[in-house]
Amino acid sequence: MFGSSSKSASKGTKIDTLIGQNSELQGDIVFSGGLHVDGTIKGNVFAEPDSGSVLSLSERGHIEGEVRVPNIVLNGSVKGDVHAADHIELAEKARVTGNVYYKFIEMVRGAEVNGSLVHKQEDYQPAPKVELLSSDKFAENE
Numbered sequence: 001m002f003g004s005s006s007k008s009a010s011k012g013t014k015i016d017t018l019i020g021q022n023s024e025l026q027g028d029i030v031f032s033g034g035l036h037v038d039g040t041i042k043g044n045v046f047a048e049p050d051s052g053s054v055l056s057l058s059e060r061g062h063i064e065g066e067v068r069v070p071n072i073v074l075n076g077s078v079k080g081d082v083h084a085a086d087h088i089e090l091a092e093k094a095r096v097t098g099n100v101y102y103k104f105i106e107m108v109r110g111a112e113v114n115g116s117l118v119h120k121q122e123d124y125q126p127a128p129k130v131e132l133l134s135s136d137k138f139a140e141n142e
Contacts, residue, residue: 037061059093
């Protein structure tokens with residue numbers, strides 16, 4: 001669809017926003033729908049966790065910042081942590097310098113992650129806050 005992006009990036013994915021090969025965006029971007037990047041983003045990339053939004057980063061694309069998008073197809077480079085609430089695909093030329101947090105992951109031979117791969121539990125809920133009772137309060141409650 002757009003040059004040499006991953007095959008699955010073009011299957012059924014509507015691209016609403018395109019950052020072209022000769023473009024550089026400085027600052028954070030918040031989007032919904034489909035975002036395809038052939039250029040450079042120097043800032044964070046965000047989409048709502050339950051939005052079904054898709055980020056596709058071609059082999060010519062670069063992001064310097066944190067990425068938090070439900071569905072991600074990477075074939076370019078990211079310097080920063082990547083959070084995929086639903087699914088991430090790391091294609092052959094993907095290069096991530098940072099941690100990758102995912103629910104479902106596909107990783108092709110040649111993809112590189114210089115950081116940790118961290119699986120997020122589907123039903124993860126933070127631990128409830130526990131109030132510790134001092135010995136005085138404990139005695140009052142008996």
